[in-house]
Amino acid sequence: MADSDPATIPAPAPAAERVPAAEPVPAVEFDGVTKRYGEAVVLDGLDLSVRPGETVTLIGPSGSGKTTVLRLAMLLDRPTGGDIRVFGESIVYADPASRAPLPAARARRQARALGMVFQHFNLFGHMTVLGNLTLAPRSVLGLSKPDAEALAREHLDLVGLGAKAGAYPGELSGGQQQRVAIARALALRPRVLLLDEITSALDPELVGEVLDVVRTLTTTTDITTLIVTHEMRFAREISDRIVMLDHGRVVEEGPPATVFSAPASPRTRAFLHSVLNY
């Protein structure tokens, strides 16, 4: 069953196929997106495109709008202006021309292509780990209880927590909880995974185990990942592309080696200087 999963299909593609002649439909595309909260402009006409299978990391000072990008893509919030497309289809408008909003049910179906992991895990504390992983497969995918449990156990094994199915989140360490959260998101077979500062709330010694899971995921599968993180070394290691945001706009983007070693923008330079040499 897992073999049919787009998220977990191996990526054996030879180099020739990995760079197709025509540009494929972007997995996630921000088209002039603006987000305002009252007076505050969080995103200011943001353009961003993530190709299928790509791992893109958003960096930038706090308040630059990184988390907002993920929340808008996940439909946790609506943009003030502009359009967001997931695999070519708008998740904001039913008809971009007339700007008629997308009905909630259709928007939810669109958003199924996406999964998200949060800084504070947001596990359901009153349910066991298994309950956390089976709730959505049962009520959203309509799986039977045994099927949902099999799916859940399989994904718990992926993150190395197969033995913790019966535990409550409160019994686990922060790192284990975050791995459960990743498994919970993966169990719905998303094609795009959004990771929002997933190590920021962890004790330093627990960061590694979570990053290991993400590293293996991005290097062994063709899942698309959009990451917000402050772990610069990790970002440099696993990203195909780094996008530097400041004041709700893309300041600079490019391969990690270029952005980290020879940033073109002075603002990127200042930011990297402040986070790497504090």
Add this chain to the structure above:
Amino acid sequence: MSWNWGYAGQIMPTLLRGVGQTFLITAVSGTIALLGGLLIAVARWTGPRAVRVALRLLVEMTRGVPILVLLFFAFYGLPSAGLRPSAFLTGVAVLGCVYAAYCSEVYRGGLASVPRTAWDAAAALGLPTRVTWSRVVLPTVLRANVGALANYIVILYKQTALLFAIGVPVLLTNAQVAGYESFRYLEPFTLAGLLYLLLNLPSVWIIRRIERRVTRGGF
């Protein structure tokens, strides 16, 4: 039967006299509740073990029994002990004691949340016990709980209606008497309900203001 404005106007003076009594009783028994509650809480905090246990038992029992039962107990029981207080006095004392028990729990919670460091700081400065309590501990407790205490006074105000049971001429009693005399209950009870409601409205506003002020750390 429909609303009779003439009759409503006719009974209004009686009802307003009841309002006066209601406020008087609220003020007196509210004072008993606030001071008595503080006394109970401090005694439970500092007193010897026997006192603490006895007070705890008393508070728990008071909170587990309807006010009406206590009211009847006092009203009919005290004369058999040789005491003959007026209904007014009995009612005020019972309401005051019951809400003193409730308020004492508020004070106790407040005392428990005074940080250890405040006691330590007072001790380090060599403050006498009396000064520690009056200048450090109690102001902290009062400031943190003024909202909860005010809430109990508002409930006390509404519960004064229970004194109808022993014939104290509070608003509800006067409404009932007026209705009984003319066999018309619509106007007296409706007006009484509206008066209770209207006179209660400012308190909602005041409590909200107090709480906002306290959370802001003002005063």
Add this chain to the structure above:
Amino acid sequence: MSTVDGLGPYLPRLADGLLTTCEIAAASIAGAAVVAALLGVLRASRNTPARAASCGAVEFLRGTSVLVQLFWVYYALPSIQGAPRLPATLAAVLVLSLNGGAYGAEIVRSGLLAVPRGQLDACHTLGLPRRVALTRVVLPQALGQIVPAFGSLAVDLAKWTSVVSFVSVQDLLYWGNTVRVATNRTVPVYLLLAACYLALSGAVALVFRAVEYALPVSRARRRSPPPGRSPSAGRSRSPGPVASRRLLPWQGRP
């Protein structure tokens, strides 16, 4: 106990009264729970008219005491043309349910709002329908705060039932007063009454303690170490990076 002896012939009546009190208390607590759930959910909702209506109802009901409302429903309401003349017991249960529900609404509202926002975000990202999110995620966690608070409200309701004796419902207090008049033994009668009400209050509190114990959140809390200890306790048991190297085993990677 010899003081109670003289009351012997009246004990069956008092027992009847106690039973009536228990029945009214049970019905009122159940009714208050329903009213509280309705008003509380409306109060926590994002729909402004619904919220305003619920706020108004709550302030109105909390503005006066149970006794005043009971007298109005029982004595004044029937004189309005077309209004029903409710039987005393029904009027009492109605008033107690509405009044208790108004206090309970605030408990429900703050319980719902105390569930962290992130839980709803997580439901949303998992694509859970609103109904599932509310019933399976938000409500079970809110109950951890709602049940204990509603328990003390239920104890209050059990005591408030004593006002029904004023509309000649033959509850415990009604029979107590009757027996006092008949025997003129004030102290033993009211001591017995106080003991009965204390037992009732205790029983109600105990029931809600049991419900609280059985809640999923309580079970989770019992199993989890107290906060502060969890990271180190978890770390020692953590399989760590070794296990995560087994990620996606069927991918055929070493």
